[in-house]
Amino acid sequence: MINSNPEVAHTVQQLIEFIGTFAFAISGIRMAAAKHFDWFGGFVCGFAVAIGGGTIRDVMLGATPFWMTSSIYVVCTVFALLVVILFAKSLNRMENAWLVFDTFGLALFTIAGLQKTLLYEHSFWVAIIMGCITGAAGGIIRDVLLNQEPVIFRKDIYAMASVAGGLVYWLLTLAGLNVGLSSITTFLVICLIRFLAVRYHISLPILRDEKRN
Amino acid sequence: MINSNPEVAHTVQQLIEFIGTFAFAISGIRMAAAKHFDWFGGFVCGFAVAIGGGTIRDVMLGATPFWMTSSIYVVCTVFALLVVILFAKSLNRMENAWLVFDTFGLALFTIAGLQKTLLYEHSFWVAIIMGCITGAAGGIIRDVLLNQEPVIFRKDIYAMASVAGGLVYWLLTLAGLNVGLSSITTFLVICLIRFLAVRYHISLPILRDEKRN
Amino acid sequence: MINSNPEVAHTVQQLIEFIGTFAFAISGIRMAAAKHFDWFGGFVCGFAVAIGGGTIRDVMLGATPFWMTSSIYVVCTVFALLVVILFAKSLNRMENAWLVFDTFGLALFTIAGLQKTLLYEHSFWVAIIMGCITGAAGGIIRDVLLNQEPVIFRKDIYAMASVAGGLVYWLLTLAGLNVGLSSITTFLVICLIRFLAVRYHISLPILRDEKRN
Numbered sequence: 001m002i003n004s005n006p007e008v009a010h011t012v013q014q015l016i017e018f019i020g021t022f023a024f025a026i027s028g029i030r031m032a033a034a035k036h037f038d039w040f041g042g043f044v045c046g047f048a049v050a051i052g053g054g055t056i057r058d059v060m061l062g063a064t065p066f067w068m069t070s071s072i073y074v075v076c077t078v079f080a081l082l083v084v085i086l087f088a089k090s091l092n093r094m095e096n097a098w099l100v101f102d103t104f105g106l107a108l109f110t111i112a113g114l115q116k117t118l119l120y121e122h123s124f125w126v127a128i129i130m131g132c133i134t135g136a137a138g139g140i141i142r143d144v145l146l147n148q149e150p151v152i153f154r155k156d157i158y159a160m161a162s163v164a165g166g167l168v169y170w171l172l173t174l175a176g177l178n179v180g181l182s183s184i185t186t187f188l189v190i191c192l193i194r195f196l197a198v199r200y201h202i203s204l205p206i207l208r209d210e211k212r213n
Numbered sequence: 214m215i216n217s218n219p220e221v222a223h224t225v226q227q228l229i230e231f232i233g234t235f236a237f238a239i240s241g242i243r244m245a246a247a248k249h250f251d252w253f254g255g256f257v258c259g260f261a262v263a264i265g266g267g268t269i270r271d272v273m274l275g276a277t278p279f280w281m282t283s284s285i286y287v288v289c290t291v292f293a294l295l296v297v298i299l300f301a302k303s304l305n306r307m308e309n310a311w312l313v314f315d316t317f318g319l320a321l322f323t324i325a326g327l328q329k330t331l332l333y334e335h336s337f338w339v340a341i342i343m344g345c346i347t348g349a350a351g352g353i354i355r356d357v358l359l360n361q362e363p364v365i366f367r368k369d370i371y372a373m374a375s376v377a378g379g380l381v382y383w384l385l386t387l388a389g390l391n392v393g394l395s396s397i398t399t400f401l402v403i404c405l406i407r408f409l410a411v412r413y414h415i416s417l418p419i420l421r422d423e424k425r426n
Numbered sequence: 427m428i429n430s431n432p433e434v435a436h437t438v439q440q441l442i443e444f445i446g447t448f449a450f451a452i453s454g455i456r457m458a459a460a461k462h463f464d465w466f467g468g469f470v471c472g473f474a475v476a477i478g479g480g481t482i483r484d485v486m487l488g489a490t491p492f493w494m495t496s497s498i499y500v501v502c503t504v505f506a507l508l509v510v511i512l513f514a515k516s517l518n519r520m521e522n523a524w525l526v527f528d529t530f531g532l533a534l535f536t537i538a539g540l541q542k543t544l545l546y547e548h549s550f551w552v553a554i555i556m557g558c559i560t561g562a563a564g565g566i567i568r569d570v571l572l573n574q575e576p577v578i579f580r581k582d583i584y585a586m587a588s589v590a591g592g593l594v595y596w597l598l599t600l601a602g603l604n605v606g607l608s609s610i611t612t613f614l615v616i617c618l619i620r621f622l623a624v625r626y627h628i629s630l631p632i633l634r635d636e637k638r639n
Contacts, residue, residue, distance in 0.1 A: 032366070033420035040373055041366025042420045044353075055273070060481070060491050065273050068339050088421045126494050140470075140571070145353070147362045149573045153458070153467025160466055207459035207468045208514045245579070246633035253586055254579025255633045257566075268486070278486050281552050301634045358566070360575045 009180065013108070020105025021073055024049040025080035027102060028142045030091065033084060035146055042084065045142050047077045052138035057113055057130045061120045099198060107190035110135040110162040111183050114169050124173075128166030135162040157197035157204060165190035222393065226321070233318025234286055237262040238293035240315060241355045243304065246297060248359055255297065258355050260290045265351035270326055270343050274333045312411060320403035323348040323375040324396050327382050337386075341379030348375040370410035370417060378403035435606065439534070446531025447499055450475040451506035453528060454568045456517065459510060461572055468510065471568050473503045478564035483539055483556045487546045525624060533616035536561040536588040537609050540595050550599075554592030561588040583623035583630060591616035 028049035032042040051067040058065045067073040084091065091098075113134025117127035136152055136159040143150040152158045165186045172182040196202060238259035245258040264280040271278045280286040297304065304311075326347025330340035349365055349372040356363040365371045378399045385395040409415060454475035458468040477493040484491045493499040510517065517524075539560025543553035562578055562585040569576040578584045591612045598608040622628060 029420070033422050035362065035366075036419050036422060037362075037366040038417040038419050040417050041363070044366065044372075059272055059485055060494065062275070062488070062490065064275065068273065068335060071336070071338055074338065074342070084420065085418075122494060123497070125497055125500065129500070144357055144570055144573075145363060145366075147357075147360065147573065149461065149463075150467070150571060153461075153463040153470065153571075159470075204464040204466050205511075206462050206464050207455070207510065209459050209462060242633070246635050248575065248579075249632050249635060250575075250579040251630035251632050253630050254576070257579065257585075272485055275488070277488065281486065281548060284549070284551055287551065287555070297633065298631075357570055358576060358579075360570075360573065 016104055016108050017112075018072065018076060019101050020108045021050045021076045022080050023098060023101030024105045024109075024138060025077040026084065026091075026098060027139070029081055029084045031142060031146055033088065039081065039085070043077060043081050045145055046080055047074070048141045048145060049138040050077055052141040053109060053134045053136060054113070054138075056137050057116065057134050060130070061117065061122075063116070063120070103191050103194045106135045106158070106162060106194065107165065107187045110165050110190060111169070111186055114166055114186075115179070115183075124170045128163060128170065131166045131169075132159055132162040135159070154206070155203065157193065157202055160204065161190045161193040161197065164193055229317055229321050230325075231285065231289060232314050233321045234263045234289045235293050236311060236314030237318045237322075237351060238290040239297065239304075239311060240352070242294055242297045244355060244359055246301065252294065252298070256290060256294050258358055259293050260287070261354045261358060262351040263290055265354040266322060266347040266349060267326070267351075269350050270329065270347045273343070274330065274335075276329070276333070312408075316404050316407045319348045319371070319375060319407065320378065320400045323378050323403060324382070324399055327379055327399075328392070328396075337383045341376060341383065344379045344382075345372055345375040348372070367419070368416065370406065370415055373417060374403045374406040374410065377406055442530055442534050443538075444498065444502060445527050446534045447476045447502045448506050449524060449527030450531045450535075450564060451503040452510065452517075452524060453565070455507055455510045457568060457572055459514065465507065465511070469503060469507050471571055472506055473500070474567045474571060475564040476503055478567040479535060479560040479562060480539070480564075482563050483542065483560050486556070487543065487548075489542070489546070529617050529620045532561045532584070532588060532620065533591065533613045536591050536616060537595070537612055540592055540612075541605070541609075550596045554589060554596065557592045557595075558585055558588040561585070580632070581629065583619065583628055586630060587616045587619040587623065590619055 025046035028045035028047070029042040032045040035041075037045065051065070051073055055065040055067065110131040113131035114127045116134075117130040118124070122130075139152055139158075140150045168189045169182050169186040172185055177185075241258035241260070241262035242255040245255040248254075250258065264278070264286055268278040268280065323344040326344035327340045329347075330343040331337070335343075352365055352371075353363045381402045382395050382399040385398055390398075451472035454472035455468040458471040461467075463471065477491070477499055481491040481493065536557040539557035540553045542560075543556040544550070548556075565578055565584075566576045594615045595608050595612040598611055603611075
């Protein structure tokens with residue numbers, strides 16, 4: 001159905017991308033608020049989550065960073081800043097919604113990273129790493145700016161959902177599936193892994209501290 | 214007057230740029246000293262403030278980082294390191310001078326960022342962001358290296374002076390003013406905003422922590 | 427001898443490079459373990475040490491990051507992760523071996539940085555800085571990810587061994603020595619300085635904190 005109507009698919013993708021960017025920006029701004037940063041600090045942290053991973057990817061690919069070609073990402077971050085400023089109290093009640101949005105962002109950013117890297121004719125293992133960087137590096141930059149240990153180095157499975165999605169995309173492409181169906185399946189796999197990980201608190205094993213064990 | 218004598222204008226700009234680079238390097242080295250870093254750590258922190266923002270800008274523009282084309286920035290940082298090593302005790306008495314130098318640096322780096330980005334034919338809103346990155350990102354990198362929260366996310370208005378200067382530069386360009394006069398006006402606007410902000414402790418509002426309010 | 431048999435020299439260099447990458451990755455993963463990061467966090471910290479410096483160099487040179495052109499660096503980091511997971515307890519007994527491997531990595535990464543920068547026709551002072559970045563920046567990124575002050579800003583001489591090696595390489599090139607002999611001499615000089623620094627706890631002077639002195 002989606003293949004038979006590329007315009008609808010494109011609009012859906014843009015909508016999900018906007019929602020993902022918005023959710024990523026919100027996560028940065030809320031954590032900046034918890035550190036009592038000012039509005040500018042909030043904007044930078046939000047923008048860093050929203051565009052950080054894709055910017056690192058584009059710089060390594062030798063491409064112009066994607067956010068410099070369309071003002072939507074800046075606008076989206078300003079909009080997220082206004083929402084946090086105006087509705088800070090109400091945001092707590094929406095944790096589940098943010099989780100869903102953030103996961104959509106992770107999945108869609110991963111797919112965008114995979115496809116752009118393949119477009120630049122790199123190997124698939126490079127694309128999988130770039131997909132993971134696109135989806136997860138922004139959160140690491142946010143935590144570095146907040147002066148705290150990156151949460152994704154300890155919490156429920158996050159980046160590995162992106163890597164798993166990349167592997168699925170690879171297998172489906174090898175199997176000859178078209179881009180549209182491969183993307184949708186990858187999207188669903190990443191969301192499923194992430195939701196299961198949060199629901200059942202599934203984490204990767206912690207590295208043993210050699211001095212204590 | 215400055216337009217009628219481009220050589221004088223160029224010399225004045227180079228002198229201010231040297232002073233700005235020097236002041237930026239000093240700020241990094243002094244904060245490294247407060248953390249008891251060694252001389253190498255001081256050099257890296259000073260160099261990071263002096264060239265960090267412009268390097269991020271150039272990498273995103275696809276240009277060779279500016280400091281790789283002239284040794285003046287390395288020399289200037291080494292000179293700043295020597296000054297801090299030899300005259301550490303005297304530096305405290307010069308706080309006002311450092312504030313003035315640092316503000317000159319912010320203003321001039323912002324203008325350099327604006328002009329270089331426009332030269333690469335990006336939109337004006339990209340140039341304003343790049344001007345802000347050129348002026349303010351070095352200080353963020355310094356704070357990340359020092360393992361502390363970036364001060365410009367909480368202190369008196371700093372980065373927003375750069376953004377305001379970028380908007381003024383945009384308006385003046387739209388109004389058809391030439392580059393020289395636009396640059397001088399932008400320089401004065403940034404310095405004025407920054408000095409007023411420090412003098413009267415003007416800050417952006419702090420984001421409310423949703424858990425406490 | 428080495429010159430008369432380029433294939434042996436190449437194999438030796440690849441072997442040392444693999445050992446250096448492995449040692450760098452181990453250092454990142456072990457420090458991630460001390461912070462109780464999970465396997466993914468360990469991989470990222472290890473990979474950051476192994477490829478961080480060279481990636482910054484390549485991005486500034488306008489080259490494709492080296493690790494994107496051969497999977498050996500990813501494989502090497504995964505292998506290092508497995509070693510830390512399986513043999514955490516035994517690693518403590520090998521401190522001296524890690525020091526030697528890590529120093530080999532520093533020396534070889536420095537030389538790789540020097541040569542690649544000169545290949546891109548930059549000045550020698552740029553090459554010396556790039557050599558130092560290639561060898562030492564990965565460790566700084568690791569410490570930023572671990573949310574701690576970079577150890578090389580305070581510890582025994584490390585980055586300055588790389589800079590000294592760069593100066594030696596410069597002098598030998600000026601003197602007309604061929605690349606092979608210049609490289610070997612530089613390698614030995616860096617290792618010697620580093621081993622002496624560790625053996626006799628030679629550090630750079632600490633910057634004086636102006637407020638306390």
